[in-house]
Amino acid sequence: MEIKEKLDILSDAAKYDVSCSSSGSSNRGGKNSLGNTKASGICHSWSDDGRCISLLKILFSNYCIYDCQYCANRASVDRKRASFTPREVAELTVDFYKRNYIEGLFLSSAVTKSPDWTMEQLLETASLLRNKYNYQGYLHLKAIPGADFKLIYQAGLLADRMSVNIELPSEKSLKKLAPQKEKAAILKPMQSIGTEIENNLIERKKYKKQKEKFVPAGHSTQLIVGASPESDRSIINLAAGLYNNFNLKRVYYSAYLPVSDSSLLPALNSSPPLKREHRLYQADWLLRFYGFQADELLSQERENLDLKVDPKADWALNNLDKFPVEVNTADYQMLLRVPGIGPRSAAKIVKARKEKKLNHYNLKKMRIVLKRANYFITCAGKYAAAVPFDSEIIYQRLVEKEAKQLSLFSQKQNK
Template structure:
């Protein structure tokens, strides 16, 4: 009986949690303690990959999916008729520890729907996490959701126990929020985010001075927003991300393509999630964080959305052809990073290798730089290897992946019913054309 019940709960509460896309288990260096279980790995470790190709690193579950809110885009909304369940803290602890000991997971990602009110929910979350850390001496990775509108004291206490916290911003604009999640307010979401951000920064400084100072959310905070449930443009979304990175000291912003979970008339009617758009946003996000790009360089009011057939960097480069081609032996690191197809690793390799001798096209190939896109934007020892005229339209044509065409011919078979024209029939027999 116990097992059946637990299986059912797990199936309900993990199904409800799977739309939280954060899977990361990186950024924390928490050590094991004497007689304790687990530690965190700085790089993060993926333990499995589910059938949708997303990694499974943490046991991602909700404490409960009983919710008082009615957000149109969410499966757990109160008006949705689905089976409901909730875990006790003991069950959460038991699952986490036993999964962890078998190396199924890297830790726990605990979230919850809003049960009764934000404070009550947050208290339950903290209780479960405290049990794991203090009573069971568990030092694996824990990612906890901060519930918007909960008391700061509760959130701050959670921060001392966990590795990462997140508050989901959900929708990129307050109009969207008003339309689809009328009970949520932008201020309630931003306030804990900004408090977390400043507390994390403060703690980091403190730990530089006192090595033993207790940690506070050592792996930083993240957030998530849904793409394609409202009419917000890509420009608006990446500007928002840029602000979050800058002012709230955010570690990651996750984008989740809206999966149609409801037929609410306020929501767009789509049959498949906008995965290509999500992909382009992630690429742009990387450009913001690791490549020194700014949001307004990538998009503008006259060009507010990414092209689906071209990645954001190529798109940007084609609009700034005057900066190219760059000479790989001379261009500085930051300029190399702006060449389509050259990433952080390739740029580092180029800079390291050219200290010894000047690189030609073959050398680039040898050291492992992928040249499929880069070749149109660089010169090696002054020579251009693009093999097409250096013009925007021509290069673009080369960069856009070719659509797979249905073959215009068909394989004939003995029994195919297609008739062959009379003349052809004659020439096949006589061989005369």
């Protein structure tokens, strides 16, 4: 089979993996090697669905021994199959990299023959790239659940990032939809990678960086939203647990795209829950960058996020007694909790108010967007939203604004 056809099949098969991050790993690469990595990450293009393309994202192979119901590459489905060789992947990566098409490689694979065999192929590809082609660009490798951890560890010494997909939010759904996979088998390599990353950091400190880096950009995971019945609350709690216990860098959420007519799954003509996915990302952000706890966002009485307003506004409206916040006196943490104010704006405010007392005009001039924040702040004692301070009314206004803004993210049904 020609390389072009393989690329077509195996990039098509890899596109459902969400991660495209190329950040977090810096200082790789030197004067005599090809490429380097940047702490901030770089997007090289955007595909027709508006997603950033930063990595050559491909499967090594889509011949799979498993038959997970939600997966487009499951064994029982009739579709074109292909496998690369390690050399082909390495050459493709280098050719693309040298032309500045990509920031690096994201190599995943279906489980072909056995987990060990598959992991060996990924390892060999990584080793070719790093050792033969002198390639020091970004490298994200999938750790194959069930493979010998020695192989995964070796791969981790060559990769910038690794990930194990948790796939479904609960053991029960996993049993139903992916009977050949076990939650324990997925969590074990995740846990081991997390532990090794920590050990590596400690050892590198002790031996003054003599030791090789292990997965310097951290590890991540992905789970599918909407293929199984779990609530947002259990997903958010799971994510929070992963961040806290497994030292995880990112959890990615992927709205389920119907790929199968299995009676266990949403029907083929149903549309992917993109809005829900968007809300989960927002909530995830609140956990990681805004100092929120999972139980502040949802509770037993409220199992799912409001699709009409974002989770931060939702929280603010449920805690209206903490508002309005005076921008001239509120501390940074509280400013962060104001809907419409992010880390950048909050930092700007804290900086600028040292110089003088801020009014609405000042904020506007500082390019701080007040469209949403206005309902929740006072500037020098003044409340400038043109509506009464009432949660019902504010909610209605926010919903109207969201509806306009979100049209960008909504899917286009013009097939």
